[in-house]
Amino acid sequence: MKAEIIAVGTELLMGQIVNTNAQYISRGLADIGVGVYYQTVVGDNVDRIKETLAVAKSRADLIICTGGLGPTQDDLTKDVLAEVLGRKLVIHQPSYDYMENLFRTRGITMVESNIRQAYMLEGTDPLPNDTGLAVGNAVTQDGTHYILLPGPPKEMKPMFDTYVISWLTDRMGSVQPLFSTMMKFAGIGESFLEHALIDLIQAQTDPTIAPYAKEGEVALRLTTRAASKEQATEKLWPLEREIRTRLGDHVYASEDITLELEVLRLLTAANKTLSVAESCTGGQLSDLLTAVPGGSHSFAGGVICYTNRVKNKVLGVPMEQLEGPDAPGAVSEETARLLAENVRKLADADYALSLTGVAGPAESEGKPVGLVYVGIAERDAETEVVTLNLSGNRETIKLRASKTALYHLWKKIKI
Amino acid sequence: MKAEIIAVGTELLMGQIVNTNAQYISRGLADIGVGVYYQTVVGDNVDRIKETLAVAKSRADLIICTGGLGPTQDDLTKDVLAEVLGRKLVIHQPSYDYMENLFRTRGITMVESNIRQAYMLEGTDPLPNDTGLAVGNAVTQDGTHYILLPGPPKEMKPMFDTYVISWLTDRMGSVQPLFSTMMKFAGIGESFLEHALIDLIQAQTDPTIAPYAKEGEVALRLTTRAASKEQATEKLWPLEREIRTRLGDHVYASEDITLELEVLRLLTAANKTLSVAESCTGGQLSDLLTAVPGGSHSFAGGVICYTNRVKNKVLGVPMEQLEGPDAPGAVSEETARLLAENVRKLADADYALSLTGVAGPAESEGKPVGLVYVGIAERDAETEVVTLNLSGNRETIKLRASKTALYHLWKKIKI
Numbered sequence: 001m002k003a004e005i006i007a008v009g010t011e012l013l014m015g016q017i018v019n020t021n022a023q024y025i026s027r028g029l030a031d032i033g034v035g036v037y038y039q040t041v042v043g044d045n046v047d048r049i050k051e052t053l054a055v056a057k058s059r060a061d062l063i064i065c066t067g068g069l070g071p072t073q074d075d076l077t078k079d080v081l082a083e084v085l086g087r088k089l090v091i092h093q094p095s096y097d098y099m100e101n102l103f104r105t106r107g108i109t110m111v112e113s114n115i116r117q118a119y120m121l122e123g124t125d126p127l128p129n130d131t132g133l134a135v136g137n138a139v140t141q142d143g144t145h146y147i148l149l150p151g152p153p154k155e156m157k158p159m160f161d162t163y164v165i166s167w168l169t170d171r172m173g174s175v176q177p178l179f180s181t182m183m184k185f186a187g188i189g190e191s192f193l194e195h196a197l198i199d200l201i202q203a204q205t206d207p208t209i210a211p212y213a214k215e216g217e218v219a220l221r222l223t224t225r226a227a228s229k230e231q232a233t234e235k236l237w238p239l240e241r242e243i244r245t246r247l248g249d250h251v252y253a254s255e256d257i258t259l260e261l262e263v264l265r266l267l268t269a270a271n272k273t274l275s276v277a278e279s280c281t282g283g284q285l286s287d288l289l290t291a292v293p294g295g296s297h298s299f300a301g302g303v304i305c306y307t308n309r310v311k312n313k314v315l316g317v318p319m320e321q322l323e324g325p326d327a328p329g330a331v332s333e334e335t336a337r338l339l340a341e342n343v344r345k346l347a348d349a350d351y352a353l354s355l356t357g358v359a360g361p362a363e364s365e366g367k368p369v370g371l372v373y374v375g376i377a378e379r380d381a382e383t384e385v386v387t388l389n390l391s392g393n394r395e396t397i398k399l400r401a402s403k404t405a406l407y408h409l410w411k412k413i414k415i
Numbered sequence: 416m417k418a419e420i421i422a423v424g425t426e427l428l429m430g431q432i433v434n435t436n437a438q439y440i441s442r443g444l445a446d447i448g449v450g451v452y453y454q455t456v457v458g459d460n461v462d463r464i465k466e467t468l469a470v471a472k473s474r475a476d477l478i479i480c481t482g483g484l485g486p487t488q489d490d491l492t493k494d495v496l497a498e499v500l501g502r503k504l505v506i507h508q509p510s511y512d513y514m515e516n517l518f519r520t521r522g523i524t525m526v527e528s529n530i531r532q533a534y535m536l537e538g539t540d541p542l543p544n545d546t547g548l549a550v551g552n553a554v555t556q557d558g559t560h561y562i563l564l565p566g567p568p569k570e571m572k573p574m575f576d577t578y579v580i581s582w583l584t585d586r587m588g589s590v591q592p593l594f595s596t597m598m599k600f601a602g603i604g605e606s607f608l609e610h611a612l613i614d615l616i617q618a619q620t621d622p623t624i625a626p627y628a629k630e631g632e633v634a635l636r637l638t639t640r641a642a643s644k645e646q647a648t649e650k651l652w653p654l655e656r657e658i659r660t661r662l663g664d665h666v667y668a669s670e671d672i673t674l675e676l677e678v679l680r681l682l683t684a685a686n687k688t689l690s691v692a693e694s695c696t697g698g699q700l701s702d703l704l705t706a707v708p709g710g711s712h713s714f715a716g717g718v719i720c721y722t723n724r725v726k727n728k729v730l731g732v733p734m735e736q737l738e739g740p741d742a743p744g745a746v747s748e749e750t751a752r753l754l755a756e757n758v759r760k761l762a763d764a765d766y767a768l769s770l771t772g773v774a775g776p777a778e779s780e781g782k783p784v785g786l787v788y789v790g791i792a793e794r795d796a797e798t799e800v801v802t803l804n805l806s807g808n809r810e811t812i813k814l815r816a817s818k819t820a821l822y823h824l825w826k827k828i829k830i
Contacts, residue, residue, distance in 0.1 A: 013451040015442030016627075020433055022456070027430030036428040037463065039456035041437070048452065055470060212431070276719070282705025283698030286719045290697025293776050293809055301721030303729070304691070304701045310716040310762055314729065347725055361708050394708055 001145075001172065003029055003036045004060035006052055008068040008077050009151055010043040021066045021149075021156055028160060031223070032169055032178055034062065044074040053084055061144050062168070067151030069134035071113040077148055078137070082121050085141050089119040092126045095135040102133075127163045131155050138167050145171065179232030180223040181240055184253040184262075187407035190218050196246050200239070207239050216403040219256070252410055259406045260288045266413045267298035267351070274409070275347035276302035277315055277339040279330065279356040280372060285402040300347040305339060305356075315342045329365040331356050333373055333385045340375030341383050351413070352377040353405045357388070359397045372401045376408050384408070416560075416587065418444055418451045419475035421467055423483040423492050424566055425458040436481045436564075436571055443575055445625075446638065447584055447593050449477065459489040468499055476559050477583070482566030484549035486528040492563055493552070497536050500556050504534040507541045510550040517548075542578040546570050553582050560586065594647030595638040596655060599668040599677075602822035605633050611661050615654070622654050631818040634671070667825055674821045675703045681828045682713035682766070689824070690762035691717035692730055692754040692769040694745065695787060700770065700817040715762040720754060720771075730757045744780040746771050748788055748800045755790030756798050766828070767792040768820045772803070774812045787816045791823050799823070 005022050012019055022039040029036055037060060042052040049068075056063045068077030082089050096118040103110040117134040120126050127136030127147075132155035137148040147164055149156045169177065185193060190211065194201065197220075201209050207224035222239055226232035244251055252262050267274055276285050282304060289299045305311040308322045308330055317338045321327055328334040336354050344352030357372025358364045370390040377383040386408050390400045420437050427434050437454040444451055452475060457467040464483075471478045483492030497504050511533040518525040532549040535541050542551030542562075547570035552563040562579055564571045584592060600608060605626065609616065612635075616624050622639035637654055641647035659666055667677050682689055691700050697719060704714045718729050723745055726732040732753045736742055743749040751769050759767030772787025773779045785805040792798045801823055805815045 012438075013441055013454065014445050015438045015440070015451075018433060018435055018438045019454070023427075023430045023433045025430070026428055030429050036430075037458065038467075039428065039434070041454035043452065051474075052453075059466075275725075278698070278701075279716075281702075282714075283693070283701025283719070284705075286693075286698025286721070287696075287702045287813075290699075290719075290721060290774075290813075291810065299697075299721055301694075301719040301725040303718050304698070304705075304716040306701070306705060306714055306716030307762070310690075313763075314718070314761060346729060347722070348728075359705075395706065398702075398705070 001034045001062045002060045003062040004038040004056040006065045007041045012041045049080045064147045066149045069150045088122040090122045092120040092135045176225040182256045183220045185218045185250045186252045186259045188250050216399045272350040273300045274351045275300040275349035277343035277354040280359045281355045300349040331367045336373035336375035336385045340377035344377045350379050360394045374405045416449045416477045417475045418477040419453040419471040421480045422456045427456045464495045479562045481564045484565045502536040505537045507535040507550045591640040597671045598635045600633040600665045601667045601674050603665050631814045687765040688715045689766045690715040690764035692758035694771040695774045696770045715764040746782050751788035751790035751800045755792035759792045765794050775809045789820045
């Protein structure tokens with residue numbers, strides 16, 4: 001199957017929003033082995049939508065449109081495709097009934113523009129909208145598959161995952177389903193990962209190895225086709241084992257979860273708590289940890305010791321250690337150690353992480369941008385301090401420092 | 416001018432990255448009055464790039480390509496356009512010299528693949544790359560303007576802003592240049608803003624009013640064409656004044672800066688400092704404040720008082736206020752007040768903000784998700800407490816609470 005993704009919406013052409021739908025669908029199609037050859041964006045204009053559909057039909061046999069299914073006069077996609085395919089628009093009764101009930105409950109009068117959202121092309125497959133009102137559509141005509149999806153990502157994504165993937169795999173004939181494993185890594189960068197696995201990556205055929213990198217996180221997806229989950233595991237496991245043999249110290253999960261979630265999970269399972277003292281990261285590590293709902297069971301909070309006064313007054317670092325010609329300074333192993341130990345005691349936590357360093361853009365205390373000390377304190381144990389030399393801009397250094405601190409704690413508490 | 420933006424890169428079609436370049440360019444073109452009619456993404460494939468260029472030429476007279484200017488064999492855009500336009504590729508000497516010098520300094524041998532980045536189409540306008548190695552190109556042939564830009568946003572954006580905009584406006588003939596003013600708002604949402612200005616928005620012709628909204632921030636850009644800056648000001652000012660009359664309490668800047676930057680600027684100018692006590696926001700407000708380089712002059716740091724123990728032990732909130740059947744609880748006006756007052760004293764700061772509330776997903780202390788108390792303490796002044804009822808998911812509530820707290824401080828310190 002050759003796919004083209006068409007996003008309909010003048011707001012995209014004005015640059016008011018980014019076409020994240022195209023990425024989401026492209027990745028989802030890649031996962032089931034369908035290649036995307038083009039992505040196109042066109043405005044809310046009948047003639048130009050028609051022309052775009054005609055161009056797409058000439059070079060693809062799967063056309064997925066997003067956007068233009070809503071209630072307003074600018075929402076044209078369904079009408080245009082109906083005209084192009086010579087089909088009538090008919091009411092999709094379950095969507096209509098749902099909407100009518102919803103409006104009645106809320107005491108609002110349903111008008112024709114609302115009802116438009118329940119229309120579908122006659123004789124096609126409706127795609128239910130579990131998070132909104134506009135029904136989607138799927139149809140095959142003259143050898144081309146057409147799929148219409150709503151534009152808002154919160155409606156598009158569930159419809160795509162729940163209904164489109166199975167609709168497509170049903171039509172892909174005897175191809176075996178895809179199975180995949182995600183491996184998440186901490187404490188190494190993308191280039192280190194690629195270097196360590198370059199022979200596997202270059203030799204890959206089945207399973208395939210796809211690296212994913214976001215700032216501060218590195219992941220691999222191993223994918224294969226198989227008749228059953230058991231058969232897939234037989235094919236995936238030797239590769240995962242080989243990667244774990246080489247990089248096991250860095251594999252923190254076999255599913256797509258963040259490092260902070262895994263750390264909080266381990267802490268919760270062990271009934272332990274964590275506190276933090278953040279200087280150069282300025283609250284980012286705490287922000288990551290509190291993004292996880294329920295994290296308060298194991299995250300005790302901490303101190304943003306951004307100034308020497310707070311390091312001294314709240315966390316008990318002596319001023320003579322922080323300031324003066326011969327003092328180690330705020331950015332030092334000694335300070336990182338005391339910050340971690342004292343914030344742990346202050347919050348009565350089992351573990352503490354401290355971060356003190358130079359996030360830039362200018363150096364500080366004569367120390368270079370990217371130098372960060374991470375203290376890792378543990379109840380009834382020796383405090384460790386790790387020295388990092390990070391590269392990147394201020395934002396990147398803050399994030400890498402936060403993630404690397406979590407990595408060192410993870411190494412300590414993993415089973 | 417009718418524009419089409421073509422992004423070249425298989426990684427986009429695989430869904431590995433999002434096409435943010437298309438948005439950036441679309442918005443930049445909208446600002447100078449050029450309409451984008453299509454955005455297209457095509458892979459690193461000679462035939463398909465050719466076909467895409469041919470389709471674009473049939474429907475646009477400005478074609479902007481991003482990507483495919485790098486050193487690898489997958490970087491094909493320049494070669495394909497040279498072939499399509501029947502032009503030779505020649506060395507752009509300044510780019511070549513710069514690269515040669517860079518490589519010599521680093522002791523690396525420059526190979527043919529590197530040199531490819533200094534190639535340009537013969538007889539065209541080079542677009543210097545101030546943040547990378549691949550030179551861009553601009554050329555008009557047979558009435559169509561072609562512009563080639565590098566794919567990495569950190570190279571593309573400066574090249575577009577610095578060289579492409581002026582190259583285009585030079586070719587837009589007698590059209591007067593565009594002038595615009597950005598107005599940034601705090602403490603109100605997009606729908607409130609639109610409601611307050613609906614008559615102005617609906618009646619707009621010249622100047623135009625374009626709303627921009629990101630999570631936690633709302634902005635308007637007022638734009639007009641004029642012969643001079645003075646003439647533009649004469650046209651823009653009455654509209655800006657009218658908006659300020661209606662919403663002046665919420666306009667924190669006439670340029671595109673964040674609220675946290677404006678707050679830190681005001682504090683620095685007044686030689687004042689700020690500290691924070693964050694419960695429900697968990698460090699996010701501090702993270703925002705420390706994203707601003709040099710913020711340490713006026714940001715004193717604070718406490719992540721995520722647990723009652725830290726609220727009590729570090730910030731002196733009595734346990735009987737926090738816990739017990741008749742206690743106000745952690746999420747209360749009383750606690751917000753004490754947190755703000757005590758963190759201000761602890762950090763010896765002039766101002767303090769405290770945030771305590773329910774970020775969700777579950778309620779807490781029998782209080783609903785979205786209820787947040789913000790304390791605003793000031794040296795030698797009464798402490799204020801503001802009650803917020805925010806909507807959204809956990810992430811949204813954290814961000815809205817952080818931004819709203821900053822808004823209330825801004826109201827207090829603005830001149």
